Amino acid sequence: MEQRKELIPGAVLLNAQKLLKAFVILFAVLFAVNQVTAQHLIPGFDKQEYKELMLVSVQSAADSLYSSKYPKPEHFSMLYQSNPIGLDNSWDLWQDERGVACISIRGTTLKQISWLANFYAAMVPAKGELQLRKNDTFRYQLADNPEASVHAGWLVCMAVLSEEILPKVDSLIASGTKEYLIIGHSQGGAIAYLLTAHLMNLQATGRLSKDTRFKTYCSAAPKPGNLQFAYDYEQKTQFGWSFNVVNPEDWVPETPPSVQTVSDFNSTNPFANVDEVFKKQKFPVRVAMKRIFKKLTKPSFKAQKNYEKYLGGMVDKMIREALPELVVPEYRESSHYVRTGTFVVMQPDANYYTHFPKKSDQVFTHHLHDAYLLLLEGLPN
Secondary structure, three states, X not given: OHHHHHHHHHHHHHHHHHHHHHHHHHHHHHHHHHHHHOOXXXXXXXXXXXXXXXXXXXXXXXXXXXXXXXXXXXXXXXXXXXXXXXXXXXXXXXXXXXXXXXXXXXXXXXXXXXXXXXXXXXXXXOEEEEXXXXXXXXXXXXOOOOOOEEEHXXXXXXXXXXXXXHHHHXXXXXXXXXXXXXXXXXXXXXXXXXXXXXXXXXXXXXXXXXXXXXXXXXXXXXXXXXXXXXXXXXXXXXXXXXXXXXXXXXXXXXXXXXXXXXXXXXXXXXXOOHHHHHHOOOHHHHHHHHHHHHHHHHHHHHHHHHHHHHHHHHXXXXXXXXXOOOEOOOXXXXXXXXXXXXXXXXXXXXXXXXXXOOOOXXXXXXOOHHHHHHHHHOOOO
């Protein structure tokens, strides 16, 4: 009997240990499932997601009469709306019932300074620093490629906005919000490109936590930079994390005008050693080839210089009326703007043209939210 009494506690202890181990495994499984289900943002274009964000975007409009024509967002509630800052820029912070946050960037307003931001189309390096005010330097890296360049005006807008946006994001991350949608229509879409690139760099450098997720919907956005910037941005957001939704009848995504010179090619190209090629030719052929080459290339270089002169130096002086202490990086000798990111093209049909005629004296008829929302109805779910 004494031997039996000694065995019972050991058996009970063994069973207790097995039970505890089973509970630990069960808890780990439940925790893992919870972590997976807590991730609400998934890659890929989502029609309903974009529609909800367009209803968020329209609430950022400077004109209340404009926004009042549209229904309110169904799932998002506004947490914060900025006052006009910088070049008449503004942004909103929203959050839905799942806890997903949304950064909404306002587009061009009717004020002259807002339009000057668009016309300030000289290119500057995608890595560098600019001075917004004395003793206030904004350091940025929007691409890893040293040849990447971006639009000067929208870079200034992004820098001003990020001074407000980043502290708000820090606060939300500290409270557990790790998923962010970014939406911008028109000029707001151009700024959204650059803001997304900036936030991703802050993640790469450890300034923002690695497990924070950003998904971006640019809408009717113009071209934000050159081909090297586009490649870098597309590589970092590929497989469904950034889109530009466009109406083919909309002229805004076709801007800014682009000038490509032979200097815009990668360093390994047929034009890099063209002088050596000419030297190998016989005298009459060499002279003729040089003459033809100059006639073909000189106009594009001249156009680029004029672009830089008028949409750089001249506009810069006007911009300083709003930001008198602004100092931007030295301009790149390039104006090679290209379309960037994954495009979602909403092709108009006959019904669309009954509402928005192709020949119209209203230049923004194909650009505003109502045209985009109507086209969205025709996209498959």
